[in-house]
Structure formats: C-alpha cells, structure tokens
Amino acid sequence: MKDKIIQIERQSLTVGICANLFMAFSGWATFYLSGSEALLLDGNFSFILFLSSIAALKISAIKSNRSNTFPFGLFVSEALYSLLKGLLIGGVLLTAITANITKIGKFIQGEELTMLKTGPILIYSIAMVVTCFGLSLFYHYQNKRTGNNSSMLTTDKASSLVDGCMSAGTGAALVLIGYITPASSFNFLLYIGDAIMVLILATIMVKQPITIVKEAFIELAGGRLQNVDAYEDIESIITQQLSQQETMAHNVFISKTGSSYLVVLSFTTEEIDRKGITIFAHIKQSLSTQLTAKYPHIDVELVLS
Template sequence: MSNIVREKVSKQLIEKKTLMVGAATNLFMAFAGWLAYYLSNSQALALDGNFSFVAFITVILALRVSAIKLNKSTTFPFGQFAYESLFSMVKGLMIIGMLLMALIVNIERVFHYLAGEPANILDTDVIFIYSVMMVFLCFSLAFYYKRQNKRLSNASTLLLAEYTGVKLDGLMSLGIGITLVSIRFIDIEGYFGFLHYIGDALLIIALVFLFGKEPLTLVRHSFIELAGGTLQNTKQKQHIESIIAKHLSEDGLLVDSYISKTGSCYLVVAYISITKLETIDGKAITATKAAIEAELNQHYPHSMLELSLK
C-alpha cells in the first residue's frame, strides 16, 4: 500500500471515529432535552432535544457518506465526493426548516397568551441543570469536531457541517440557560411576570433571528461546491495557491489558477504560459507537476492537479 493510499485510509478512519462519537453524544442530548422539557414545561428545551435528534440522524447519514465517498465507478470515476456537499446542503436546509417551524410555533404561543389562554409556569431549576450539562457537551463536541477536522486540513465537509450544527445547539443551550434561569428572580406578579409563562417562546424567536445565518452560509457554500464554483475557504485557497506558486512562479510559468472543492475533493488547475513553456524541457514540467501533486497530497489527500495552457 502506497503512502498516499495509506494516508487517505487513515484520514477516513479519523473522520468515521469522530462521527461515531458525535452520533452517541447527540442521541444522549436528544433524550436529555425531551426529559427536561417534560419536567420543566419549556418549549425551548423541546426544540433543543429535537435539534439534537436531527443531528443524530444526520450523523448516521454522514457515516454512510463517509464510507462510500472514495468508491469509484463508471458514473463517478473520481469518487463520490459530491454526496458530501449534498449532505451538507440538506443538513443546512433541515436546520433552517426546524428553526422556521420553531419560530412559527412560538409566535403562535405568544399570540395565544396575549389572547388570554392559560399557559404553564416554567420550572427553572430543571432548566438550570439541563443547560449547564448541554453547554458543556455541545462545546466539547464542537471543539472535538474542529480539532479532528484540523487533522484533516479542514477538508472534511461532513465534520464542518456537524461542527456548525452542534455549535449552534450549544449557543442555543447557553442562551436558554442564561435567560430562563434569570426569570426565577423576576416577580411573577410584577410587570415582567409574563416571562414565567412565555419567556422561552420569546427567547426562541430571538435565537432564530440571531443564529439563523450559519445554516444559510452552510447551504450557500454547499451549493457553490455542487455547482463547481471556486473554493470559498480563503485560508485554504491561499495555501493551495502558495504551493502552486512555489513550484511554478520562479520560471514565470504560472499565469493564473482555478481551485474548486467538492466535499473533501479538491480540483486544482494551474494555467501556465504558452510562451514560457517553449523554453522549458518537457521532463522538467512533468517533474514539477509531480512535486506539486506530492505536496498537495500531504495536506489534501483527495486532490487532483491539472496543468492548462493559457
């Protein structure tokens, strides 16, 4: 087994292990959210539990995508990396749909309360315990996803999607905990007493508008990948450009470059000058291309390099 193949297999195992840890953690958080909702009467905790359960389902799907993305066929001769981008886009759309549903349900709750319909009082003791536990788990998992993806040169679209989801879940849990626990210090008979009844609904409405941008960004970047657009990660783009320039700029060969990403697969096209090419030996060009490919594969194992005349 060559070093490049061994590196690809190793990185796929890192991704698989990380996703399995994420699946188990999200399933636990989902049941914790539903139990806390039952004990506290807080719709915000029900949303948090649902969010974690959706994350669990998507991680299971991500494991399947991770397992098949390297498979090549006549239809997918370079691998099935497009499923990674498709998965990320679908996950982003699912998060957006869930946030929209939560927004509609809780706006309706506020209107029902204003119309005089009875509402349950929140149990802030349960909310406090739940929030501390969830904030710790969510941010620990987010840190784990980010650290593992860094080991993969931040190339895993799957881990990026899961990181985005669990970070959003953690921020929601933090906001829920701080806001709803603060309600316990408000006089239920006072001017702000209504917060004991619909404080969580108002909080969810605020959280949807506050954190709704991240899944939109995830969907946008995934769509650009599927459509063959240029790489959106500025740091990665600059890094790849520096590798190309290091090998081609000295002889004045490099004119321009095009870099795109589909899932964890990178397509790098280096445009070289026709006039400069005439003065350089063909074997030297072949050796230079091999050197660039070797360096790219150290950081981005699933990368393809093409040289094009311009």
C-alpha cells in the same frame, strides 16, 4: 493518510451520534417536565445533528471510492450532506419561529397558557453545555489530526458549538425567569418567556444554515474555493513551483467539493512550445506530490488556454 482521515472521521462521528441522541432525548424530556418550547427547539436541533451524523458516517466510508462512473470519487456527497443539513436546520428554526410567534399571539389575545416549570432546567442546561462544548472541542481536535481536511468535522464542530450556546442561553434565561413572582410587572415572562427566548435564539442562529447552504451550493456548482487561507496556501505552492521552472500559468482555478480539491492550471500554446511538454509533465507531478502531502484528496490538471 487517506485511510487515517476516514478512520478518524468514523470514530468522531460515532461519538457524535451517541452524544446528540442523548441530548435530543434530554431536551424532549425536560420540555415535557417544564413545558418550555425553547427546550423543544434544543431537543429537535440535537436530533437533526444525530440524523445527519448517521448520514455522515456512511458518506465517510464511500466518499473516496473511485469507479468508472465516478472517477473522481463521491466527494460530492459531502457537499450534498452539508446542503441538506443546512436546509434541515433552517426548517427546524422556521418551524420554531412560527410556533412561538403563534404562542405569543395567543397570550396577547388573552388565551390562558400554562406557566413554565423551571425546576429541572438548571441541571439540564449544565449537562447540555458540558456535552456540546466538549463535543465541539473533540471535533476540533480530531479534525486537527486530519490536517483540517475533513469538511464534515468542520461543519459538525460549528453545529455543536451553536447547540452549546443555545443551551447555555436558554438555560440561563429560563432559570432567571423562575425567580419572577406572579405579582411582578414581568410576570408575562412566566408564560411566554421561553417563546421570546426561542425567537432571539432563532434570530442569532439563522446565519448558520444560510452559510452552510451557500457554501455547499458553491461546491456543488463547481465554484471557486471559498476558504481564503486554503486558497492562498495552495496558490503560493503553485507560484513557487512555477517560478522554479521559470514559467507562468495563464490562469489558476482552485475548487473544492467536500474534502476533495481540484487545481486547474491553464497555459498558452506559446508557453508550452517555448518550455517543452516535458517540463509541464514534471510540473504536474511535482505539484501533485507536494500538495497531496497537505491535502490528501487533490487532483492537479494542466490545460491549454
């Protein structure tokens, strides 16, 4: 199962690398033809996804390698990948916001700006929306094949979905701007409509990098598993197993680092003396077997409290 997950991840990420590179060059080319800053943001966002997919491909190959130095593998690299990706996306958005606020400021001050050319935008938008949503669905299908055990495919699915929404929103708005005449009271949109659209999109998207960075930081710091569904699922398996042995854990801690899970069950010395050490060895073995069937990268540890 572990080898199958790695193979699926590598196939998916390879497709993502090609798709995101195509979208990045398409965004830059359309920006050159139209002069729209919104499409420059779109192209830069796709390029960030392209670079991160290359890194993810390498991480997928090494994350499960265990050694004396890293006895639990290199799953921390997945969390680090998500953290850096969130920071990069945040940096792109911050740069775009700053640049376009400056553009709007120049227009207000009366500086002459180039009028947008919306001709090539419709074709670009249709192509990008199809590519982005298709890639997001592909990541969803591939992650489902892994039992939803790939944190990188989960992150990339969300990123591609946001990229598709950004392309759809940008394209629709800029095509509509193309129908505005210079004599219209909305003629200012012919010059700064793309800048306004960038600010709107950046505001909508800002939650994504914040969420990615927050969850990655919690994983890197060894915090409690944030996925409520996964936590309750693992907890119910533990509760069922312990009830069968007529015992109870003093404390249950479940954490996740990348696609690796750690379950720590605390028992009092009185409970261990009452049931006997053999029972707890059996509990650990049974839990490991049962949980590994659903979560291939999981470690179960029993400790005294």
